Amino acid sequence: xxxxxxxxxxxxxxxxxxxxxxxxxxxxxxxxxxxxxxxxxxxxxxxxxxxxxxxxxxxxxxxx
Ligand SMILES: [Cu+2]
Numbered sequence: 001x002x003x004x005x006x007x008x009x010x011x012x013x014x015x016x017x018x019x020x021x022x023x024x025x026x027x028x029x030x031x032x033x034x035x036x037x038x039x040x041x042x043x044x045x046x047x048x049x050x051x052x053x054x055x056x057x058x059x060x061x062x063x064x
Contacts, residue, residue, distance in 0.1 A: 003043040003052060006064035010039055015061070022059035023052060039064075 016034035023030050030045040
């Protein structure tokens, strides 16, 4: 399942790293692409969107 989220407070590569790790902690097989310019995070995962959202929020980021 391909998910796409916008994370406006993802400002630098440390942010995208943190977000990527939060997602891969849930699903080690997940493919995560975070774009700092567009603030978009594209995720290919089997984990339900609600859980991915939760992980990003718990990591300290806000979803648009
Ligand atoms: Cu940052």
